[in-house]
Amino acid sequence: MNTLKTHCVAVLAAALLAAAPAAEAAPLRVVTTTVYVAALTKTIGGDKVSVTPLSPPGFDADGYSPRPQDLFKVHRAKLFIMIGLNLEDWARDLVDAAHNPDLIKAQIYQGVPLLDKPTGRVDYSLGDIHPYGNPHFQLNPEDGRIMARNIEKALAYADPADASLFAANLKSFEKDLTKAETRWNAEMAPFKGDAILPYHESWDYFAQAFALRIPEPPKTIEEKPGFVPSPRRIQTVIQQAKDAGVRAVITEPYYDVAIGRTVASGLGVPCVVESLYDIGLNPKETDYISMLDAIVGDVAKALGGHPNAG
Numbered sequence: 001m002n003t004l005k006t007h008c009v010a011v012l013a014a015a016l017l018a019a020a021p022a023a024e025a026a027p028l029r030v031v032t033t034t035v036y037v038a039a040l041t042k043t044i045g046g047d048k049v050s051v052t053p054l055s056p057p058g059f060d061a062d063g064y065s066p067r068p069q070d071l072f073k074v075h076r077a078k079l080f081i082m083i084g085l086n087l088e089d090w091a092r093d094l095v096d097a098a099h100n101p102d103l104i105k106a107q108i109y110q111g112v113p114l115l116d117k118p119t120g121r122v123d124y125s126l127g128d129i130h131p132y133g134n135p136h137f138q139l140n141p142e143d144g145r146i147m148a149r150n151i152e153k154a155l156a157y158a159d160p161a162d163a164s165l166f167a168a169n170l171k172s173f174e175k176d177l178t179k180a181e182t183r184w185n186a187e188m189a190p191f192k193g194d195a196i197l198p199y200h201e202s203w204d205y206f207a208q209a210f211a212l213r214i215p216e217p218p219k220t221i222e223e224k225p226g227f228v229p230s231p232r233r234i235q236t237v238i239q240q241a242k243d244a245g246v247r248a249v250i251t252e253p254y255y256d257v258a259i260g261r262t263v264a265s266g267l268g269v270p271c272v273v274e275s276l277y278d279i280g281l282n283p284k285e286t287d288y289i290s291m292l293d294a295i296v297g298d299v300a301k302a303l304g305g306h307p308n309a310g
Contacts, residue, residue, distance in 0.1 A: 026050075028159045031077040033088045034061045035279040036138055037108065037147070039287045041081060044152050044169045048162045052077075054094075057281030060254040062087055062128075066094045074098035079158040081151060084109040087135035106154035108147045112137045115204045127224030138276065139206035139295065141181050144288055148173055180289050184296045185210070191303040197241050197267075199251035199260050201225060202276060206299075215244030221251070221263055228256060238266040248272055248302040270302040 027050040032038040038053035045051065052073055055064040061083065074080060075098040082088050084107030095105065114133030122131045137143040152170040156163035188210040195213040196203065199221045207214050218240040223233045241249075241263070250272045251260030257273055264271035274295055278285045285291045 025161075028079060028155070028162075029077045030079045030081060030155075030158075031073050032080075033064075033082040033091055035277050036288055036291060037081055037083065037151075039279045039291070040144070040148055041151050041155070043173050043287055044148060044166055045155050046165060046169055048159065048165060049155065054091075055277065057278055058253070058275055059277060060252070061277065063254065064088070064090060066090055070094060071098050074103065075100045077103060079104045079106065079154060081106045081108060081154060083107065083135055085114070085130055085132045085135040087130065104154070104158050106150065106157075108150040108154075109133075109135065109137070110150055111146045112143045115208065116201060127222070128226030134201055134204055136202040136276065137205045138288075139203065139292070140209040141177060141184065141292060142209065143205060144292070145174060145177055148177075148288075176289060180292065184292065187296055187300050188212075191247075191300065194248075194303055195241075195244050195246045196299070196303075197221065197237070197246045197249050197263065199249075199255050202252060203250055206295075210296075213244075215241070215246065218244075221249070221259060229259060234259065234263060234266075238263055241267055248299070250274060250299070250302075252276060272298055272302045274298055 027048055028045065030041055030045065030049050030051045032041055032051060032053045034055055035053045035057050038051045041049060041051045054066065054070050054073065055061050071094065074095060077100065080091075080095060080103055082091050082105075095103065114137070116130075116134035118126070118129055118131060122129065138147065148170055152166050155166045159166075192211040193213060195215050196207065197218065197220070198214065201220055204214060206212070218237040221229055221234070221237050223229055229237070246267055246269060248270050249260050249264040249267065251257055251274075253273055253275050260273070261271045275281070278294070279287065279291050282294060284294045
């Protein structure tokens with residue numbers, strides 16, 4: 001009797017196990033260097049990915065210092081996605097220290113038509129320059145399209161079983177991006193040819209996308225990337241910018257905002273204070289497209305003659 005009972009229990013357990021739905025595979029663990037790369041990755045990966053950015057919202061990716069917990073995040077990840085072009089110099093040592101032999105690494109600059117490639121000798125006497133080209137290409141929507149395609153390829157390589165889903169999500173994103181570009185182009189059309197003056201070389205791709213001018217000289221408020229401009233440099237910049245007809249100054253909150261506002265005041269134009277990494281911090285910015293929505297809106301407002309922009 002006991003043997004029969006045991007046999008019946010075993011058969012019942014086997015039947016219940018066979019009837020139970022198969023456990024779903026855990027999401028692909030992805031670590032990115034910045035919040036906007038994380039947002040693009042989530043858009044393409046959907047619920048098949050778990051994405052963690054290392055530098056928090058509002059932080060300049062160039063100047064981020066990894067924390068001890070970042071080692072653990074990279075150690076457990078399957079895929080690590082960075083911008084590249086030596087923007088995140090800190091990432092190389094972090095990945096090495098994480099001791100994750102199975103980690104797949106991807107850089108998303110491939111295929112982007114790069115601006116500001118230095119020529120001739122390159123060393124630190126020229127400032128904190130990027131020897132392979134300007135890495136702030138996220139502000140050109142067409143470069144955002146290229147980034148999304150590179151992310152889709154990386155996800156499909158790391159998780160081939162879900163490649164068709166990633167491809168479908170990419171197609172949907174590109175459709176939404178095309179609609180948004182129509183909206184942004186209409187919003188920026190009245191300002192075609194207008195001159196802007198950035199604090200740092202972060203806005204070249206934005207100017208390229210929307211036919212704005214960045215006069216050279218002065219090109220930027222900084223004389224050298226990463227160096228705080230001297231009072232003499234600031235006065236020179238103001239005069240050069242006046243001569244060039246600059247209509248707005250743009251600075252980022254991780255630089256000395258007071259300097260940007262001083263230059264704008266000397267020119268009598270608005271100063272736009274705009275972070276390039278505010279997804280998750282600014283309620284208006286929840287993904288890549290809404291990030292550009294906010295940035296385009298702020299710049300258009302400034303160029304439209306509203307002195308309180310930023």
